[in-house]
Amino acid sequence: MSRAEDIFQKLIYFGEEAIDDYIINRQAEELFLDFKQATPGIGKNVTSLPRDDRKNLAKCISGFGNSEGGVIIWGVECSRDYDIGDVAKAKVKVHNVHRFLSWLENAISGCTIPSHNKVRNHIISIDENGDGFIATYIPKAEVSPLMSTVGNSIYIRSGSNNVPAPYSVIAGMFGRRPQPNIELIISDRKIEVLENSAENKVYNLDKKTSAKPEKYVKVSFSVHGQNDSSVIARELYLSCTTSHYGSEHNKVRFLNYNQMDSIHGMSNQLNLITRPELRLPPRSTFKFTNIEIILTQYTDDDFLFDGIIGADSAAPRDFRIYINKNTLRSFVARVIKGEEDEHLFYADFFSDFLRSDF
Secondary structure: OOHHHHHHHHHHHHOHHHHHHHHHOOOEOEOOEEEEOOOOOOOOOOOOOOHHHHHHHHHHHHHHHOOOOEEEEEOEEEEEEOOOEEEEEEEOOEOOHHHHHHHHHHHHOOOEEOOOOOOEEEEEEEOOOOOEEEEEEEOOOOOOOOEEOOOOOEEEEEOOEEEEOOHHHHHHHHOOOOOOOEEEEEEEEEEEEEEOOOOOOOOOOOHHHOOOOOEEEEEEEEEEEEEOOOOOEEOOEEEEEEEEEOOOOOEEEEEOOOOEEEOOOOOOEEEEEEOOOOEEOOOOEEEEEEEEEEEOOOOOOOEEEEEEEEOOOOOOEEEEEEEOHHHHHHHHHHHHHOOOOHHHHHHHHHHHHEEEOO
16 A cells, blocks of 8 residues: 555544644645645635635646655645644634535546546545535556646646656656556455355354354455556456454355466465466456355454455555454344344445455
């Protein structure tokens, strides 16, 4: 995960607490982080992003996109520290944050030439008045250089500033070949309740419960990589590690990865890479493997599963399944009991427990 992605994920996970932490610790603007205030006093008749905000957005998309990516936090005032630069000073909430988010989304495609279609926005927090904070994540652009449409300049990130790129840098950027981009896709999602019978036996029954057939939950899904770029991708890979199973009875299985070479690792790992002759065309999808997770009610630890996919010259994509032991025990009991809508179980597992940077 890149530094910019790490900052964005922190803001998603911790919310406004992350902003409070930046202010308390006098976080300085840096290569991957910029603080901005939204234009104050916007009237009801305004229907698009104000000029100053659009200018700031365009410069940041060009600067971060032509460099290694970065994050804008809207709603933070800076002050000048002569030793370390502009530092976070105070919170100045964005008025009508949902409206401002809509303006940002509508403005992005017109901020640079060519457009940067990977920019993402996230509302960090919102109060009862509809005011709050927004994070704008700008990854490194696949196609560069990006020219800002405000001033027609090509920017790069230099320290904590977006500065016009020198001619030699621009010339080098024109010669840089586009890189593949592999996106994670989870499909074929299924949650089943099975009996630990002779047909589906996964572990030996505990003597205390052997009078009744033991039930368990099987969660299954497929992991795919999609080449979301305009170039061919080679040497695609998938690595998975199960750090904690939650119980000695729980299991993680990997099935059907015939087109991959398996690299021997530890017993709790799977390391796969495509064979040299395999090439993935632009906009196409490749199936890595099917994963089955066996979960029982005998839980005494958290469940932690980490995965990463990528390809040669492509930025890796991380995903994680984390369930603390109490939540895991409750989830398995609810699924086995079966009195709730099954869509709630899918939402719990694939929206709350499974996290990724896609």
